[in-house]
Amino acid sequence: MTVETALPLMVALPIIAAGLTAFARRRRWWTTTLLLLVQVGLFAAAIALVVRTSDGDVLAHQVGGWIPGVAIPFVVDAFSALMLTVSGGLILVCTMFALQVETGRNRFYAPLAMVLQAGVNGALLTGDVFNMFVFIEVMLLPTYGLLVLAARRRGTRASVVGSRLYVTYNLFVSTLFLAGVAMLYGTAGTVNLGELAGAAVEDPWVAAAAAVCLFALSMKAAVVPVHGWLARAYPSTSPAITALISGLHTKVAIYAIYRLYAVIFEGDERFLWIGVVLFSATMLIGVLGAVGEDRMRSILAFHMVSQIGYILLGVALFTPFGLTAGIAYLLHHMIVKASLFLSTGAIEERFGTDRLSELKGRIGKEPLLALAFGAAAMSLAGIPPMSGFVAKFSLITATFQAGWIIAAVIALIVSLITLQSMLKIFNGVFSPTIKGHPAPSGGGTAGPATPAPGAGTAGGATTEVLASAPALPRPTRLALASPALLLAAVSLMLGLGGEGLLSLAETAAANLYDTSGYVEAVLR
């Protein structure tokens, strides 16, 4: 059994395991073990694929042994292998978080998370546009279930409303994508990426059909002007699920945009300006949306929109360096964003809210989370030595080189606003960690506004104060903070070893810039 023939296992394995765990009446030790085993296994396999493809190799397998062009191909090159690794790692880390809170205790968490992973892996591996649609749906359907898993009563009603928005929006966009695939088949006569290579350059009808696909994918990736759904739907579910899907869904859409534009359009320069305009607007409008928000997750969701603009700017430049920077940014962003959602999620799980105004004065010293959040926030804003600096610096350099001075200037301005927004969360949540505990009289809303640290009151009164208003809660324990810390540490490592990140991204970008190797492998 060669590496190529094992590729479909990346999809089959989690689906089989999901089928097994779905039978369990409740969460048992073996379902959790199986979940973790599958996720660790897929993560290890993805790393092996990165090693295997790091010299620019492209591996392909024709499912069912049909002749190339008829069969559904599973293809892996450096880009998809890197995406597989980062998404696999993220799912593992988010599961570590989810299992400690209410979300992961639900018996449906394990099967749904595994089907989600199967969909993500399939969408990253497939070399067929219709199949990509199917795998995106496989990825979305378990998410619909995960969104309402929030078992806390408080969250349930909100998550139903958020799900309604999310499901209807995604159904609409998926239908649009499907219509694009239909037009692609009608104009080009195939949906195989190998046979579609360069078709849009030769035939304007194919270009129009592929453009429908690309616009649908951009809507899935929350590009301005259709970004509002993300900022409303993501904060409505439980924190663990927000972290999980933040790193996967929009990013798979971004991967698909990179892949389709590189293969079908072969980076056609005539249409690049549309991307630069849209993605610059995404950067700017996304970050401005965050300014007025009070909820931590809403702020982070708006920043996600803004960062998506950065990532996609890489494909809109379509120079080798631009693609390299864009891919490096994509990988960095997936890690950092999940880390931010996990550290704020740990706060929200403990205090029951993510509104900055409600959290003020209730939080004690949180050294671990402050470290994780601070590091990840620095990385998001692009401050050395974090990975954000490497990614943002190379992206802005590439933008200058490509001659889009305005886009580069916007990227720089947006970085400043990002930093300001991150400071807003940091000050609101972690200022007691830095400055010591303030007098809670300002933060206390109505009831017992007793100055907790200073007042040596009687025993009974103290316990009552502690029970009703947790003015001095203990810091979050290491286990709950470790997922966020781990991802922040990865970001630091990628920042210090920026050369390694960029060289891997360069290999991936080379395969996108010159798709001949990819096409040859798909049609071999």
Added chain:
Amino acid sequence: MILALIVGVLFAGAVYLMLQRDRLRVILGFVLLGHACNLLIFSAGGTARREEPLGSNPDPSITADPLPQAFVLTAIVIAFAITVYLLVLAVTGSRAEDVEEELAPDGSSPAAVGTLPDRYDAFGESAGTTDPHSPGDGPWTDDSTSAVIAAPTGESGRVEQTGGGDR
């Protein structure tokens, strides 16, 4: 040509329905949209210049293209599953969804009796008149009478008592 017209009409109908405020109409709009898209896939197979694959030795260049049909089958299954899920989402939750912050902390359990009126509210006022249960039908009859539906959500406990008294 006929196919193109049908696709156009279905798309127009879908857009009209999706712009309505009522949830059920929106979902019906999505059903129409799915059909429009499926027919679009069919038309991508070149239905005008192809015939049914009958006879002893059909010529593959003029017989119907099987690939769009496979696409449509897959798309129907996916769209059906999501539509059912959308319908479930439409009847869960309550009309007072915009004030979830007020509803949550009052400690009232949203299980059983409390959510039942909401469930019927999902389809708007018509739910009150077209009551699916006839009186004395089962354990839920008390709650699905119009008296309960007219009552505000927060007082469902009290209303439940009066409903029991009526009986």
